[in-house]
Amino acid sequence: MMTFWIASLALVLIVLLSVAIPVYRQKASSAQADRDALNKALYQDRLAELNEENEEGMVADQAAMITELQRTLLDDVPEGSKETETQRGGKAWLWGCSLIAVVASYAIYMQVGGFNAVTTWHETAARLPELSQRLMTEDEQPLSDQELADLTLALRTRLHEKPNDAMGWLLLGRLGMASRDVDMATSSMENALRLAPERFETQFGFTQAMLLSGDSFDSERGRRMLSQLLQSEPHNLQVLSLAAFDAYEQQDFLSAIALWSRMRAQLDVNDPRAVMLDRSIAQAQSSMTGDPVLLSVQVELGEDVVIPTQGALIVTAHTSDGAPMPVAAKRLPLSAFPVTVPLRNSDSMMQGRSLADLDEMLIRVRIDSDGNVGTKENDLFGESLTVSQGDEVKVKIDHHFGS
Secondary structure, eight states: OOOHHHHHHHHHHHHHHHHHHHHHHHHHHHHHHHHHHHHHHHHHHHHHHHHHHHHHHOSHHHHHHHHHHHHHHTTTTOOOOOHHHHHHHHHHHHHHHHHHHHHHHHHHHHHHHHHHHHHHHHHHHHHHHHHHHHHTTTTTOOOHHHHHHHHHHHHHHHHHHOTHHHHHHHHHHHHHHHOOOOOHHHHHHHHHHOOTOOOOOOHHHHHHHHHHHHHHHHHHHHHHHHHHHHHHHHOOHHHHHHHHHHHHHHHHHHHHHHHHEEEEEEEETTTTTTHHHHHHHHHHHHHHHHOEEEEEEEEEEOOOOOSSSEEEEEEEEEEOOOOOOEEEEEEOOOSSEEEEOOOEGGGGGGBBOGGOOEEEOOOOOOEEESSSSTTTOEEEEOOOOOEEEEEEEEEEOOOOOTT
């Protein structure tokens, strides 16, 4: 901001001097011309008088007097008090107009120019560390759309001053992907990769941008980089997730299921991401078989519930009146909880009646500990309220059967 004021004042001074100097020179030249004209007029008048006196015989030595006249009349100029006052008035007028011009120029600029925008720009650039930190801890205090725009502006300013900041380009690329600005995302990620080609963050960011660009050439570049990342980072959840998403988008459902299953096997028992992975796997299976998911059941464990070392998870759908005979059922081996179980028409058990025929239903979940569905002693149990097709149902296993 200080640079702006210094530069603008210097420019104003140059403009004022370019106007004032010619004016002063013109006035000086005019004053000199007036003085010469006055001297010549006085000289001619006095010379005419000497000629008349000489003709009347009143002059003894005309040539000597003419010489003396030539020497003295050049200095015999009347006092220029009026001329000096005029010049002083002109100077005051010039400086007054200059001051008014400067004040008016800055006032108009502040009203209709970019002064406020420039001020906001510098204030935003100064907030870069704060906004960057907020972006990294977005779950605690998410950035608003205006703050995201401010962060983008601040980053652009920083990168203009320090164009070799690889992490700055990486962050700007992530902002571009978040705001769906494909051009900003791809160009920023390319700069980040060029500056730090060995870093995983820049490699992964570039791969993301290329795959999301929508351009076939960029997508192919992204897949080549993704293949390299899968070889160098085979257990990285970010890489596996991106590869699974791309496989699903390419309708390679078997590869997507395999990649999501690899991710699922790496998660802890109570990791909330497992639920999303189960849903993704179910969705891919549904897309692959043409048998759509009619109901997704998320099974959770209640407090103090101990999972048996062996057994199976059984999920059943019943008519809304609670009839014991299930319309559909699915049996799964025990795994980490929570787990999401998809129910489809292919899980129907009754001849001539399918899960799709039920508008409303009850969902019952139990853990069979002895492998015999006919015996229910010591089985853990849970039941939902009445639900409809398409609902995301949560059922908690929190008591023993019959208790």
